[in-house]
Amino acid sequence: MSRAYSTRRIGLIVPSSNVTMETEIPALLKAREAILPDRFTFHSSRMRMKAVVKEELEAMDADSLRCATELSDAAVDVQTYACLVAIMSMGLGYHRTSSEKLHRATVDNGCPTPVLNSAGALVDSLKEMGFKNVSIICPYMKPLTKLVVDYIEHEGVEVQDFLALEIADNLEVASQNPAAPAELWRKLDVRGVDAIVASACVQMPSLPAIEMIERASGLPTVSAAVATTRKILQSLELTEVAPGGGALLSGGQLARLPKVA
Template sequence: MNQSIKIGQIVPSSNLTMEREIPAMLRARESIFPERFSFHSSRMRMKKVTPEELKAMDRDSDRCAYELSDAAVDVMGYACLVAIMAMGKGYHRESQERLHRITVENGHPAPVVSSAGALVDSLKLMGAKRISIVAPYMKPLTKMVAEYIEAEGVEVKDYIALEIPDNLEVAAQDPMNLVDIYKRLDLKNIDALVLSACVQMPSLAAIQRVEDECGIPVLSASVATIHQMLVQLGLEPKVPNCGTLLAG
């Protein structure tokens, strides 16, 4: 029997979605590949998605990295996109390096990906020069996310801010609502559609359906995170029914 690959996640205390969507994607992958996975989390306190709470939460990420490193996880994901982006343009590189250094110091070196870095890197890998995005955040935070992505060389042509400040309410959204919501975006001449630029807003159930419907590559922050985790583990980044990025 294969030993499980240990997936570690640093999650906001109020985040539910990444502990649902990440296992769901890897369980789907298990139907076509031999590798097996187990899932382990450490939490940073955060209830409201505000700049103040995000900054305080990010300071907690070092402790989480130590905790997950104690469990000798094989890869670690920082599962909050907006917390990283709120810390300033390009911050995902600094965060990933620092958290990886903690795993080395703690004697259990593990690659570290962040959902923010994974989204940016995945868009570049896909050759996406112009995108549109859906986010649950208030308009100022959504604008900040768009500007962070643009600083990485990808134009955000259009975005929808659903303006849901409470993080638990974000997790309670029906992903199939996105099948209608995305139609309000300007999709002309874009190279990719980010159906959820937030790892707390569920979108997995809608990704393939929206891609099939609009004919544009569709991804989310959580899909990008799984792609980068699999790449870091040296595994084929392929998961059925999760859109172009994970199509193999």
């Protein structure tokens, strides 16, 4: 369905207890509006989930088809499913299966829409940027964090070190200080890594910390939310630039990062 104006509708498939995806992704795209002409609106459909445990994640994922169908009713331009660990806990490579399944639901509903997810966005962005070795921060319990590490490594990116904050309650994850990763990264072994993942979770806030970590470490720093924003822009065939998004949304200016001795 064509529209006679340039505003892009972004559909967000959101865990019911997630409050960060609808702040960080819009914040990045609204910051982009200050420097580029494209405009964005945001439209959500929610899946029930309160605790970040495998049983609730599996039940929530089963509800994602309903969300994709609902959002296609609104003729959004792109949809993104934001629960990285839900996708990764469903089995290796599941981000591809999920995208295909949800896209098919939009086709069946008469409004074909590309459907992304934060899990695929993170691993694809790491690979596209040539990052072969990373260290990551996760809010999850250690067993789920290990699933995330294994999933990323299965996609061809080595995880040198990880920090698991071991928070099961999803609202508690959201209540973490958004600037905290600017200090938490110092607990990681980052010797020789290509990049730091400041938050491998779209519910754990980290946006204010992204460029702080880059300045302190001299390393490209990414998050699941920043990677998802990048993939949204790619899907819309728009320039992958947004202020505050660090290396992934810098327009390829990696060489400008300070080098740490």
